[in-house]
Amino acid sequence: MAELLLEILCEEIPARMQARAADDLARLVGEALKTSGLAVEGLQTFVTPRRLVLVVTGLPLAQPDTSEERRGPRRDASEQAIKGFLNSVGLSREQVEERDTGKGVFLFAVVQRQGRATRDVLAKLLPETLVKLPWPKSMRWGTGDFRWVRPIQSVLCLFDGEVVRFSLGPVASGQRTAGHRFHAPVAFPVADFADYRQKLREAHVMLSAGERRDFIEAQARFAAAQRRLTLIEDAELLDEIAGLVEWPVVLRGAIDPSFMDLPPEVLRAAMRNHQRYLALADQSGVMAPAFIVVANLEAKDQGRAIVAGNERVLRARLADARFFWDLDRKQSLASRAPKLRDIVFHARLGTLDAKVDRIEALAADLAKVVTGADREKVQVAARLAKADLVTGMVGEFPELQGVMGSYYARHGGEPDDVVRAITEHYSPKGPGDRCPTAPVSVVIALADKIDTLVGFFAIGETPTGSKDPFALRRAAQGVIRLILENGLRLSLKQVFAQAARLYTNGPSAKAGKLDADELLAFIADRLKVHLREQGVRHDLISAVFGRGGEDDLVRLMARVEALRRFLAGDDGTNLLTAYRRAGNIVRIEAKKDGRAYDGPADPARFRAPEEKALHEALLAVQKTGADALAAEKFTAAMAALAQLRRPIDAFFDKVTVNAPEPELRANRLKLLAQIRGALDGVADFSQIEG
Numbered sequence: 171m172a173e174l175l176l177e178i179l180c181e182e183i184p185a186r187m188q189a190r191a192a193d194d195l196a197r198l199v200g201e202a203l204k205t206s207g208l209a210v211e212g213l214q215t216f217v218t219p220r221r222l223v224l225v226v227t228g229l230p231l232a233q234p235d236t237s238e239e240r241r242g243p244r245r246d247a248s249e250q251a252i253k254g255f256l257n258s259v260g261l262s263r264e265q266v267e268e269r270d271t272g273k274g275v276f277l278f279a280v281v282q283r284q285g286r287a288t289r290d291v292l293a294k295l296l297p298e299t300l301v302k303l304p305w306p307k308s309m310r311w312g313t314g315d316f317r318w319v320r321p322i323q324s325v326l327c328l329f330d331g332e333v334v335r336f337s338l339g340p341v342a343s344g345q346r347t348a349g350h351r352f353h354a355p356v357a358f359p360v361a362d363f364a365d366y367r368q369k370l371r372e373a374h375v376m377l378s379a380g381e382r383r384d385f386i387e388a389q390a391r392f393a394a395a396q397r398r399l400t401l402i403e404d405a406e407l408l409d410e411i412a413g414l415v416e417w418p419v420v421l422r423g424a425i426d427p428s429f430m431d432l433p434p435e436v437l438r439a440a441m442r443n444h445q446r447y448l449a450l451a452d453q454s455g456v457m458a459p460a461f462i463v464v465a466n467l468e469a470k471d472q473g474r475a476i477v478a479g480n481e482r483v484l485r486a487r488l489a490d491a492r493f494f495w496d497l498d499r500k501q502s503l504a505s506r507a508p509k510l511r512d513i514v515f516h517a518r519l520g521t522l523d524a525k526v527d528r529i530e531a532l533a534a535d536l537a538k539v540v541t542g543a544d545r546e547k548v549q550v551a552a553r554l555a556k557a558d559l560v561t562g563m564v565g566e567f568p569e570l571q572g573v574m575g576s577y578y579a580r581h582g583g584e585p586d587d588v589v590r591a592i593t594e595h596y597s598p599k600g601p602g603d604r605c606p607t608a609p610v611s612v613v614i615a616l617a618d619k620i621d622t623l624v625g626f627f628a629i630g631e632t633p634t635g636s637k638d639p640f641a642l643r644r645a646a647q648g649v650i651r652l653i654l655e656n657g658l659r660l661s662l663k664q665v666f667a668q669a670a671r672l673y674t675n676g677p678s679a680k681a682g683k684l685d686a687d688e689l690l691a692f693i694a695d696r697l698k699v700h701l702r703e704q705g706v707r708h709d710l711i712s713a714v715f716g717r718g719g720e721d722d723l724v725r726l727m728a729r730v731e732a733l734r735r736f737l738a739g740d741d742g743t744n745l746l747t748a749y750r751r752a753g754n755i756v757r758i759e760a761k762k763d764g765r766a767y768d769g770p771a772d773p774a775r776f777r778a779p780e781e782k783a784l785h786e787a788l789l790a791v792q793k794t795g796a797d798a799l800a801a802e803k804f805t806a807a808m809a810a811l812a813q814l815r816r817p818i819d820a821f822f823d824k825v826t827v828n829a830p831e832p833e834l835r836a837n838r839l840k841l842l843a844q845i846r847g848a849l850d851g852v853a854d855f856s857q858i859e860g
């Protein structure tokens with residue numbers, strides 16, 4: 171068994187692409203090795219800003235030998251046919267066997283193939299696989315057509331300590347690599363992965379992204395503690411910084427105290443999104459006038475010049491922020507709202523001003539179903555929610571939309587409910603984001619997201635595959651969480667219809683006709699994703715949706731939970747088995763007979779007491795179940811279904827469905843079809859798996 175080491179050294183790989191590239195490399199090479207018959211013991215990938223690395227352990231020195239039996243033409247076939255077969259297997263006439271198959275005597279050949287040396291397989295496999303790496307963006311350089319994320323500087327590839335020869339674009343493979351761009355730029359040879367990793371460490375390269383991240387976090391906490399400060403948690407930024415440096419050096423800088431009266435969100439936006447600084451807080455949790463910057467080299471002056479340069483850059487950024495902060499507050503937020511008519515929301519969906527009009531009208535309706543939502547405050551919040559998009563601060567720091575609007579609204583004396591709604595109406599932005607619970611916030615957030623979904627679905631701009639340019643999946647997820655986490659009872663189809671009418675009546679929208687069922691199906695798919703993460707079975711959601719007419723998510727979840735509990739018991743399990751058995755019999759016989767067995771069974775044709783008992787039970791269950799569903803007593807509806815277990819079992823034990831008399835047989839098939847009808851009145855049991 172031997173080891174494969176592959177490193178592609180190139181110019182800086184964007185941090186956001188690194189983890190995905192490492193995963194794709196492992197997946198593609200692993201699949202290619204398996205297809206080539208090469209089993210492995212272990213496969214690992216590493217990534218730094220400048221290198222993508224693969225290590226495979228336990229590779230055999232050669233492919234296994236294979237033996238394949240191939241059947242040729244008949245013994246008495248034409249000479250040309252026999253010769254063609256012999257040439258295809260590389261054997262002579264004497265080396266093949268004649269065998270009587272019962273359908274004639276045929277020629278058979280056993281083709282032995284000796285496995286190729288793994289080094290030769292890799293020389294072809296690796297370049298063919300590497301060109302398939304799906305970079306989000308790639309480039310060409312020089313005169314060739316080869317594409318990679320950034321220009322490649324070298325390719326290191328060793329198998330069992332020896333170079334695997336191939337070319338990746340204009341670069342030929344070898345056994346040398348280079349260390350840190352500034353500390354160790356001279357190339358050096360390596361013998362294997364252990365030697366490679368050790369020499370990289372000595373050359374100021376920390377190979378593992380996880381190790382770099384942990385080191386940065388530990389050193390940042392230590393640097394903060396030296397000034398009795400704490401690190402403000404930001405896992406996403408730590409991951410990004412780890413992808414920006416090969417040899418992290420943690421330094422602490424200071425923020426000019428004159429800027430500390432700016433909103434903390436402004437300070438963090440200037441540091442985080444523009445400079446990739448980590449923020450610090452004092453012992454009371456208030457943002458401190460200090461930051462952490464991570465350099466990619468060890469400076470001779472212990473980083474003093476690096477810190478001074480970063481402090482100077484930050485001062486300039488914060489001076490700009492100060493200018494916009496002071497300028498924006500000279501004008502009320504409400505006075506800015508009319509300028510939204512100059513911003514296009516979408517070419518076919520009108521301006522942002524038109525969107526605000528729709529949100530305001532839709533929110534006024536939604537306020538009726540959200541307890542505590544003051545209609546007047548809802549309308550004010552809707553009118554102001556997007557107004558900060560035309561402020562100088564949001565123009566400079568787009569990530570602060572909503573946040574700055576709330577500051578300017580408070581400065582203008584707006585009520586707390588309105589201020590909060592302006593901040594929260596973009597939420598929840600993702601699975602980990604807090605969902606609004608304040609009534610006015612819930613109404614505005616829901617109206618905004620539903621307006622977006624309805625508009626884009628009406629013009630056919632729906633998500634496809636992995637592409638979702640208008641973040642409609644996130645909007646749908648937000649609608650689901652707002653409804654479920656706040657227990658809102660509303661008909662989604664009615665809300666969609668109202669939102670669609672607002673588009674139709676708008677001054678500049680060019681939306682088409684909305685297919686509400688398509689949008690509801692999209693919501694159902696996102697609901698399955700949302701609940702799968704919470705351990706809820708997706709097939710139960712399909713079963714409830716499959717019955718049709720359900721667009722109240724709170725009611726749907728109550729039905730799903732009742733169905734889950736029912737199926738967890740013996741009655742539910744056995745009834746599901748009986749449902750499938752009845753359905754299979756009816757389906758097979760209907761296909762054979764070329765007719766459907768719809769409609770109720772005729773009680774006058776019953777012969778066995780079990781037929782009559784089942785029929786009476788079905789009628790009772792249908793009535794009891796329908797009443798329970800209408801009263802939203804879903805547990806009672808499931809309990810009603812449980813009453814069918816005994817009569818169904820007795821029917822299958824005592825009654826022959828396929829009786830010789832045609833009319834009796836047809837009547838019994840109709841009775842079986844009624845079993846499906848009774849259960850499907852509660853949920854579409856055909857959607858349930860397992």
